[in-house]
Amino acid sequence: MTNQPGALARDLLTETAIRQITARIIEAPTTRNHKLSNTSVTHQGYIFVTVTLENGVIGYGEGSTLGGPRWAEESVEAMKANIDAYLAPALIGQPACLLEDATLRMDRAAKRNYTAKSAIDMALLDALGKTLDVPAHVLLGGAVRTAIDAIWALASGDAAQEVDEAQAMLDRGWFKRFKIKLGFADPATDLARLAALQKALPSGTTIVADVNQGWSEAECIRYLPVLQDLGVSLIEQPIAAGQTGASARIAARSAIPIMMDESVSTLAEASREVRAATGTVLSLKLCKHGSLHNLKRVAGIAAAEGVQMYGGCLLESSIGAAGHLHVFATLPKLEWGTEQFGPKILVEDLVQDSLRYEGYQVHLPEGPGLGVTPDPEIIEKYARKD
Incomplete structure (x- = not known):
């Protein structure tokens, strides 16, 4: 990136453009049965999200469920389907550094789906932090x-x-x-x-x-x-x-x-x-x-x-x-x-x-x-x- 403030901002918008978003279902075993009032789990379900930027940086995010759509309405299967069909297409080509805009775009693409959206948001923040070489909390x-x-x-x-x-x-x-x-x-x-x-x-x-x-x-x-x-x-x-x-x-x-x-x-x-x-x-x-x-x-x-x-x-x-x-x-x-x-x-x-x-x-x-x-x-x- 160049050293001029305006050029730096333009470079960041270009370099953090989202090239690809992928989602995989993970089923990880737990050390013991974990019971809730309406279900119990011995394997924990996650949606594992990767976001690849045009600068080559990859960010990672995760969304979690408990035994399918029982704790809330989302399941890992639904999250993957909605990320692939609606949320990812709404973000491809957009700058990852515009996190608020990404949230608005996802909200327009799909109602609720909060776990899927949070997994993508997490991956965007991870990729942006890596690009700028700062921890996500900054x-x-x-x-x-x-x-x-x-x-x-x-x-x-x-x-x-x-x-x-x-x-x-x-x-x-x-x-x-x-x-x-x-x-x-x-x-x-x-x-x-x-x-x-x-x-x-x-x-x-x-x-x-x-x-x-x-x-x-x-x-x-x-x-x-x-x-x-x-x-x-x-x-x-x-x-x-x-x-x-x-x-x-x-x-x-x-x-x-x-x-x-x-x-x-x-x-x-x-x-x-x-x-x-x-x-x-x-x-x-x-x-x-x-x-x-x-x-x-x-x-x-x-x-x-x-x-x-x-x-x-x-x-x-x-x-x-x-x-x-x-x-x-x-x-x-x-x-x-x-x-x-x-x-x-x-x-x-x-x-x-x-x-x-x-x-x-x-x-x-x-x-x-x-x-x-x-x-x-x-x-x-x-x-x-x-």
Whole structure:
């Protein structure tokens, strides 16, 4: 590139023109069964996106699902089809450096499809960071933290196994805060399991109870006091998304903070749920918000009303986790840390250089772009061949 400011800008527009976008389905095995209220997974599904620019730089992105279109409406099959047929054609030939314009073009090409869009957006940011030789967070405003308190999810449903698993996380110095998945058994069984875990964990351990939309308002009224007695620090999305009135009533009577998750994807949903006071904490995930910049906008709406931030995950590999960490690192506050534990639940991570978990924190990767490099052999090993 030349040295004149105007010429530099013109060169950047030309050199970062998008030459090709590809999407592959990855099915990576997990170290144990991961249960939610409506499904369970032993293999994690990803859409793995590569963006090739005219300057030859390649950026990588990832979108994650849980057991198909059960957590949200997208499946890996739908993501690949919509990327190939609609989202990629809308971006080919456009400058990758115009990230906001790319988001608008994708929004015109397809409604919602937030996970697919976020995977492309992540790959564009990775490619642009590599082109400019800066970490991705610099293009999002710059990091205000380089390490984030990490949360591990216990979700096998077997209390004895989960106690051993939690102890292993503590012994390795990886995690000392835990989220307990509830909602896939009857409340009495779930709460007995939670009680066993609470008894086994060190006194004062931060425990998040994720009901995964599994209870009714009546069950919440009955069992919230039990969660309080068990020392739960935070309750995530106890009832179905969209039940705004009921959610507000539950939040009003709960002595434990309620976290909004599935109820908030868009800016409009963030405004509605925050104003209705359905929770005082918000779980942020790229698969819900569609792009790294949109995640920051959603966080801003919530923060303006005093809502606290929690860095959510959907079992991403180090690729998707790195994308999340780069944007989480730029948020003015991230009061509850992050549960970006996905790389540690995979039998094999998808990168050559996995994220670093140390001192009960996950550390922001260094280097240009996302700061992680996909392992082509592992990608090929777990890529769907049909």
